[in-house]
Amino acid sequence: MVIYEDLAETIKSGKWRPNTKLPSENELVAHYETSRETIRKALNLLSQNGYIQKMKGKGSFVLDVSRFDFPISGLVSFKEVAEKLGHDSKTIVEELELIKPNEEIRTRLNISHKDSVWKVIRSREINGERIILDKDFFNRKYVSHLTRDICEGSIYEYLEKEVGLKISFAKKEISVDELTEEDHRYLDLKEYDHVVVVRNYVYLEDASLFQYTESRHRLDKFRFVEFARRGV
Amino acid sequence: MVIYEDLAETIKSGKWRPNTKLPSENELVAHYETSRETIRKALNLLSQNGYIQKMKGKGSFVLDVSRFDFPISGLVSFKEVAEKLGHDSKTIVEELELIKPNEEIRTRLNISHKDSVWKVIRSREINGERIILDKDFFNRKYVSHLTRDICEGSIYEYLEKEVGLKISFAKKEISVDELTEEDHRYLDLKEYDHVVVVRNYVYLEDASLFQYTESRHRLDKFRFVEFARRGV
DNA sequence: AAGTGGTCTAGACCACCAT
DNA sequence: TGGTGGTCTAGACCACTTC
Numbered sequence: 001m002v003i004y005e006d007l008a009e010t011i012k013s014g015k016w017r018p019n020t021k022l023p024s025e026n027e028l029v030a031h032y033e034t035s036r037e038t039i040r041k042a043l044n045l046l047s048q049n050g051y052i053q054k055m056k057g058k059g060s061f062v063l064d065v066s067r068f069d070f071p072i073s074g075l076v077s078f079k080e081v082a083e084k085l086g087h088d089s090k091t092i093v094e095e096l097e098l099i100k101p102n103e104e105i106r107t108r109l110n111i112s113h114k115d116s117v118w119k120v121i122r123s124r125e126i127n128g129e130r131i132i133l134d135k136d137f138f139n140r141k142y143v144s145h146l147t148r149d150i151c152e153g154s155i156y157e158y159l160e161k162e163v164g165l166k167i168s169f170a171k172k173e174i175s176v177d178e179l180t181e182e183d184h185r186y187l188d189l190k191e192y193d194h195v196v197v198v199r200n201y202v203y204l205e206d207a208s209l210f211q212y213t214e215s216r217h218r219l220d221k222f223r224f225v226e227f228a229r230r231g232v
Numbered sequence: 233m234v235i236y237e238d239l240a241e242t243i244k245s246g247k248w249r250p251n252t253k254l255p256s257e258n259e260l261v262a263h264y265e266t267s268r269e270t271i272r273k274a275l276n277l278l279s280q281n282g283y284i285q286k287m288k289g290k291g292s293f294v295l296d297v298s299r300f301d302f303p304i305s306g307l308v309s310f311k312e313v314a315e316k317l318g319h320d321s322k323t324i325v326e327e328l329e330l331i332k333p334n335e336e337i338r339t340r341l342n343i344s345h346k347d348s349v350w351k352v353i354r355s356r357e358i359n360g361e362r363i364i365l366d367k368d369f370f371n372r373k374y375v376s377h378l379t380r381d382i383c384e385g386s387i388y389e390y391l392e393k394e395v396g397l398k399i400s401f402a403k404k405e406i407s408v409d410e411l412t413e414e415d416h417r418y419l420d421l422k423e424y425d426h427v428v429v430v431r432n433y434v435y436l437e438d439a440s441l442f443q444y445t446e447s448r449h450r451l452d453k454f455r456f457v458e459f460a461r462r463g464v
Numbered sequence: 465a466a467g468t469g470g471t472c473t474a475g476a477c478c479a480c481c482a483t
Numbered sequence: 484t485g486g487t488g489g490t491c492t493a494g495a496c497c498a499c500t501t502c
Contacts, residue, residue, distance in 0.1 A: 001490095019439075024468060035492045037269070040469085050401070053439040056469050057500035061439060167462050169282070174406065174456040176428060194426070194451060196408060207251075207285040207293060219426055224406040226458075230399050233471095256487065267473045272488085288488050289481035 003032055003042040011051050011062055018064040022052060025060075050227035087126050093151045094186055095121040098140065105137055108201070108212040116140045120151050123186045126221070130188045133195075133216040142210040166205040173199040174224065183216060196222040235264055235274040243283050243294055250296040254284060257292075282459035319358050325383045326418055327353040330372065337369050340433070340444040348372045352383050355418045358453070362420045365427075365448040374442040398437040405431040406456065415448060428454040 010016055023031065028039045043060055046052045054060045101109065101117045109117065117137050124132035136155065138146070142165060150158045159165045177197045183189065195216045202211040242248055255263065260271045275292055278284045286292045333341065333349045341349065349369050356364035368387065370378070374397060382390045391397045409429045415421065427448045434443040 026468085036494095037472095038491060041490090043469090050403075053400070053437075054469065055438065055500090056498070057467080059468060063439060168285070169459065169461045171282075172458040172460060174454075174458075176408070176451040176454055192426075194424075205285075206287065207295060219408040222406075222408055224456075226404045226406075227401065228404060229401045258487085267475095269474095269491095270472060273471090275488090286488065287481090288479070289486080291487060 001042055001045065003028075003034070003039065004045045007042060007046055008049075008051055011046075016062045018062050020062050021058075022060040022062065048229060088128075090125040091152055092123045092125065092130070093120070093148050094123055095119065096146065096148055096151055101137070105212065109137060109139055110209055111139060118143055118146050120146070120155070121182070121186070122151060129218075130186060131218040131221045133183060133186050135182075135214040135216070137212045139210045142204065142208070165210070167202060168205045168207070169203050171201045175199075176219075177216075187216070187218060189218060190220075192219045194219055198224075233274055233277065235260075235266070235271065236277045239274060239278055240281070240283055243278075248294045250294050252294050253290075254292040254294065280461060320360075322357040323384055324355045324357065324362070325352070325380050326355055327351065328378065328380055328383055333369070337444065341369060341371055342441055343371060350375055350378050352378070352387070353414070353418070354383060361450075362418060363450040363453045365415060365418050367414075367446040367448070369444045371442045374436065374440070397442070399434060400437045400439070401435050403433045407431075408451075409448075419448070419450060421450060422452075424451045426451055430456075 007022075016022070022028075022043075025036055025039050025043070028043075029036050032039065043052065043054065047054055047060075050063055052060045053063055097119055098116055099119045100113065101111065101115065105117060106113060106115075109115075111117070117140055120134075120136040120138075122134045122136075123130045124134065126132075143159065143163065146155075156167070160167065175197055176194050179189065179193055179195060183195055187195075196219060198213075198215040198217070200211075200213040200215065201209060202213065204210050239254075248254070254260075254275075257268055257271050257275070260275075261268050264271065275284065275286065279286055279292075282295060284292045285295055329351055330348055331351045332345065333343065333347065337349060338345060338347075341347075343349070349372055352366075352368040352370075354366045354368075355362045356366065358364075375391065375395065378387075388399070392399065407429055408426050411421065411425060411427060415427055419427075428451060430445075430447040430449070432443075432445040432447065433441060434445065436442050
């Protein structure tokens with residue numbers, strides 16, 4: 001939605017300070033030359049995403065977004081986050097192969113032993129330390145082709161732009177697990193004896209499960225931020 | 233919204249199996265005797281919350297909610313979660329006092345040294361082990377009165393039903409921290425030398441920050457689940 | 465009383481899907 | 484082609500806030 005983007009951009013740019021009042025819905029209707037429902041849909045999105053607070057009888061007010069820094073919320077990829085933070089980051093493709101899934105992966109991807117699966121293991125280096133280990137498993141039915149080159153960049157970008165897959169939603173699970181032999185091999189662990197594990201089940205537009213990802217973070221470098229509205 | 237509740241209930245009850253097609257928007261319009269936009273608002277909520285997947289030209293389909301078990305998502309309290317899981321749980325009020333906030337708390341609650349603050353420390357026992365330590369700080373401006381009795385139940389319930397506070401949104405932050413002296417005192421830590429810390433900044437309807445909470449979980453008992461749609 | 469957001473309506477046109 | 488969801492419109496009535 002173009003109106004949402006426009007308003008969000010104005011707020012993010014700081015042109016409207018926190019706690020100031022937005023133009024009223026009727027004023028926005030006049031400004032964008034559209035209907036009130038359309039304006040309201042844009043404002044509701046802003047509200048959901050923590051940009052504004054709407055108050056009946058009073059108006060809509062800008063929230064202090066600067067405090068909601070660096071959301072790993074949603075489905076943003078490592079590359080996007082690293083770029084946003086301006087960190088020196090590097091991706092190392094440790095393993096890339098087409099496998100017959102074992103039982104764990106079959107269960108997680110909800111497939112049979114006849115299917116084959118792309119297995120990608122990448123470590124992520126930030127400021128010279130390997131602190132994240134990403135293990136991706138793609139159902140081959142949806143991803144026929146994968147190369148080292150692609151894995152070194154953003155797989156998501158490739159899948160969305162080149163393959164044309166439409167990623168729709170995901171279920172995320174965060175927990176803390178004990179170290180595996182792989183963690184030892186591919187991460188600079190220091191003295192820590194656990195990792196934070198983010199498990200992600202990713203679905204396409206037609207609700208088919210096409211990817212399972214395990215993102216293993218060194219304890220001290222993990223951070224997750226979320227904005228949540230009550231009741232929704 | 234009553235239509236949303238009704239549809240969500242039908243799905244949760246299992247009356248509509250996963251992957252089955254919902255009645256079309258027009259059919260729902262006829263059934264609920266309302267307008268299409270109203271139906272669409274309800275369906276959009278269901279989609280956001282992971283109940284259904286909408287497909288252009290095809291219809292809306294029930295997702296498998298059973299996999300999205302036990303969301304700590306949003307602002308649900310310990311009590312609600314424990315009850316949902318049917319666990320043997322107990323709350324111990326370790327400390328309750330009105331304090332002059334130190335610098336850390338002043339910063340977190342964004343208040344001055346003249347303000348006073350309720351400090352509540354509670355440990356949470358599940359199946360005989362104290363595994364969560366909740367530290368709550370309430371700006372006294374909004375919470376004038378607090379007793380041990382209230383803290384043993386649900387403070388949120390008290391604040392919303394008795395005091396009439398309208399909780400609106402929150403910013404949540406998850407990280408892993410080293411143990412403090414308090415963790416040692418109030419938790420059964422086993423061999424673990426870190427805790428998962430969930431920091432919550434809670435805001436009222438008028439966007440005023442009234443509470444800061446630190447929820448400290450034993451590593452092995454922490455779990456966080458989230459459903460997320462791409463792009464939103 | 466005037467202005468604000470909250471909710472709903474009846475209708476329109478479009479893009480996509482199955483047939 | 485007919486049915487589906489996606490988007491938008493112009494208008495209405497309500498509840499709340501402010502003056």
